[in-house]
Amino acid sequence: MSRLTGWWSGRSSAGKVELYTRWTFHSFVPIELFVLGGIPFSRGEHGPPTTEASVGLLLWVGVHAVLCAVLASRALDHTTGKRERPVRLAVAVVGTTFCVGLLLNLLWAGGVLPEPGVNVGILAGTSIFTLCALVLCLGPVRHMAYAVLATALATGAPMAAVGNGLDMAAGSVVGILIGGVFISFTSGFSSWLLRIVQELERSRDLKARLAVAEERLRFGRDLHDVMGRNLSVIALKSELAVQLSRRGRPEAVDQMVEVQRIAQESQREVREVVRGYREADLRVELEGARGVLGAAGIACAVDAPALDLPPEVQSALGWVVRETTTNVLRHGDARRCAIVLRSEPGAVLLTVENDGAVGAAGERDGAGAAGVTGGRGAGSGLAGLRERLGAVDGTLDAGPSAPHSFRVTARVPLPRSGRVGAPRKPATPAHPVPGKHEGPGGSGRRERRGSYEKEETVA
Secondary structure, eight states, rough: HHHHHHHHSSSOOHHHHHHHHOOOOOOOOHHHHHHHHGGGGGOOTTOOOOHHHHHHHHHHHHHHHHHHHHHHHHHHHHHSSSSSSOOOHHHHHHHHHHHHHHHHHHHTTSSSSSSSHHHHHHHHHHHHHHHHHHHHHSSHHHHHHHHHHHHHHHHHHHHHHHHHHTHHHHHHHHHHHHHHHHHHHHHHHHHHHHHHHHHHHHHHHHHHHHHHHHHHHHHHHHHHHHHHHHHHHHOOOOOOHHHHHTTTHHHHHHHHHHHHHHHHHHHHHHHHHHHHHHOOOOOHHHHHHHHHHTTTEEEEEEEEOOOOHHHHHHHHHHHHHHHHHHHHHHOOOSSSEEEEEEEEEEEEEEEOOOOOOOHHHHHHHHHHTSOOOOOOOHHHHHHHHHHHHHTTTTTEEEEEEEEEEEEEEEEEEOHHHHHHHHHHHOOOOOOOOOTTSSOTTOHHHHHTTTTTOOOOOOO
């Protein structure tokens, strides 16, 4: 079943609006054939037209419907930014409609098409369907109003000029004005809505990229402030030590000891910067997830009682919330997301579940819900979360939980001395105290890996 519906549910919101709009205008082909196709065979005061005339009118209706569908498709391509405005095609369709309408008026005046009701129905109907596709190519509302007026006059003027009756011409003008205003409003609104949705989609992607770039700049400034001065001092003292060593001066040893001290101090400061970036407060991340998902139109239910957890456990779980929330926005098309935090005997359990997964594509997107944005795949994101949880002996499970749903489960054991389940007031994350979690030399687990990588994650 998911394969049958994946072509729709696997699309983004902007993609759904575009697909719906396109097929709406493509459906005008059978609508025009149904509405206008039976007119040539209808019986009037003078009897039905000849078979040749009826077939010719039906053929013109079919060709006109296809031309309008092609023009509408190209116009929607322009609306979505895929191609230039189809000016030449629009002129060709409008010109063809006008020329054929003039020919029908001449045949009407010559007695080949004697039935006025058939002729007026074909002329007015094709004009309105042409206006429907033409409006998609226009921008300002006043241009659409000009198009309605010009279409009405271009239909009624030749009718009156060749002597087919002023009453028929006036009736056609009034009918096209009334129908043209409605169809222009509908088509113009559809084009405007599609354009707005596309711009919102691009704005959201741009906002995510700007947030990543801003974090890169902030991280770069922090490292520059920390390392710039110390590296300059190290370079000067190293040069001085070289000069003293060449002269056989014992002070060279003292200078190198000072270089070693400054290098160790720089290493400690870099660890503080990285730790400050990597730490995440669980309560802040939960509230941020609720607000961000709600602003994106995703119903977010957060069930997380305040628990007195160790800081390192809070940080690890906060990263799970941050990265899963980020990728629920970026992947799939979720309508709801549930975040549940529960305490178990000796452990704490966090689950994040969303309904944006569909079939194989959904598994990919759902895995991405635990991934890290910024160009890395879902696999590296899951590995990153498992690495963070592994630092506190935690585990991570991710996979489909039900049709169209994906669940990420993080379980972290707690030390025996931890007071699990005791309510506490959410505290504002404090600035890390230098050297609080490391001994001399800072030989923590993350430092031994030697990786001060910057995670490109949008909170």
